[in-house]
Amino acid sequence: MAAQGNIPWMKGWGERVIEISNMCKKYTMGNNVVNALNNISLSIRQHEFVAITGPSGSGKSTLMNMLGCLDTPTSGTYILDGKEVSKLNDDELAHIRNYKIGFIFQGFNLLQKLTAIENVELPLIYQGVHAKERHKKAKAALESVGLGERLDHKPSELSGGQQQRVAIARALVSAPPIILADEPTGNLDTKSGVEIMKILKELHSKGNTIILITHDNNVALQSQRIIRIQDGEVIEDREVS
């Protein structure tokens, strides 16, 4: 970790959990080649709370897909939790997503036919965790987001804020090294949005690494570090004072 000392505000922070260098992603749309990501390099350390912002079309969604191991870059490397993941196949990526990443989506993305606790259990099901332990962990995760009383409610019986809390519990339940939140407050009213941000900040203070993708400056300002993306490039990377 030779570079650690070079950037003053990073001094004394944890290990690098994400290290991206020279990442490019090209899409072909008809005859045009779109450079969605253009030579991006960045690293994120453990226990950081980072906001990635930028206008729509800036490439932040593409970056989020890369960070979330939902897609692979055209070129460049991505080391996640000490493992090179940019060349992995579908199933290996699924495995990484299962163990290393907790997703929180703008649209919650809960399974409507399952109850809150069943939704939270899903990542553990794919890990092959035994039913009893799964239930215990899922219950604990829901309790930690204040939904201990609503284990058996279906998403349709919960408010937007509550649904997003279920999604947070789902992201937390397998204790992944990073939590990736894509516009988590985008579909919520102000009050619920504030609540969700409060929970995320709490999670951060408990030692979780959180990456927040948002176009809302006020939301971004609640993080510790803002990475601004435009036209597929990092145009700003600063600490929030």
Add this chain to the structure above:
Amino acid sequence: MGFIQAYKMAIKSILGNKGRSFLTMLGVIIGVGAVIAAVSFAQGSTKNITDSVQGMGTNLIQIMITGRNSNRNVTYSQLQKLAEENSDIISAISPTISSSVKVKVGNKTGDTTLLGTNAEYESVKNMHVQRGRFLMSFDVDYMQKVALVGTALVSEVFEGSDPLGKTIKINGQEFTVVGVLEETDNGQDQSADDTVVIPVTVAQRLTKNAVIRSFAVQAATPETVDAAMEKLNTFLTAIYKDTKTFRVFNQAQMLQTLSTVTGTMTFVLAGIAAISLIVGGIGIMNIMLVSVTERTREIGIRKAIGAKRKSILVQFLIEALVVTGIGGIMGILFGVAVVKIVAGGLKIIPEVYSIPWIVMSFVISLAIGVVFGMFPAYKAAKLNPIEALRFE
């Protein structure tokens, strides 16, 4: 992800969509039910036929004269003589003449089957009288115009009144009824009970048949059947100078021929029913494909949080298997119910259940689940999670 978990998921998803799941199963239910009912009916009618063949007696040998050679002909007395000389192996011979005739009692008329034979026919074919008497040798020798009637005829032309001693007109000639035959079939029109029996000599004149072309021979014991057939073959070959103008066969051979015929019938019926199973399978594939599209987002979410291709594949495959499995079981119940109602209720054919066919149709329905579930499951498994998540 374990199979038990996948199974639980499948049940949940099927119960979450009861109406559609049932419609999907319907193809399999009808297919499996049709296979079971068709095979049962085929085997039931086979049993009917073999039972009635077996009921004729195990010592029975039939002679049929098929050629039309007017110069050489075997006569009843020749055969009678042969039987007397070989009484250790042949116990009785009956000539038979069959024809379709019109009968009339008073002003009631009907069509029936005439059988001309002799007194020995009673023991040769196990034919017995319910009331009155059977034919006697003097009826044949002196060409007595006497007749025995079947129960179908009693109810049909005698309208249920006691026919004994009454007069029946057969093709215009008057006969006296001396006996009523025991019911061997169901006593209905067109059945084996729709018959009239008269002395063979009278029948020859009535039907203008000089030559008798059919004989029923009773071997002394079941063990002498082969020896008797051998003797008859030799004797008839000597008369006809060839072996193509006549046929000597016994019940064992008849049963064999019958079982080939009915076996084919079973397969044809089951084959037709199996087509409906395949159609059911295609129905399942359609619904599963719709379900994959409908659940694209669900698949996307599952993949995003770590489901591998295999997990999705197994989930959809097990869902198809559970649907066809439940459909198969319901189909078996449906098939058995149809057999119970049709065979058991109408009593035309016996209730027969073939365990191998029931097991096989269930296994086939499961196989259909795998085969037709594979394509939609594969399609679901290889969905791109990013696009699947964007799907509305």
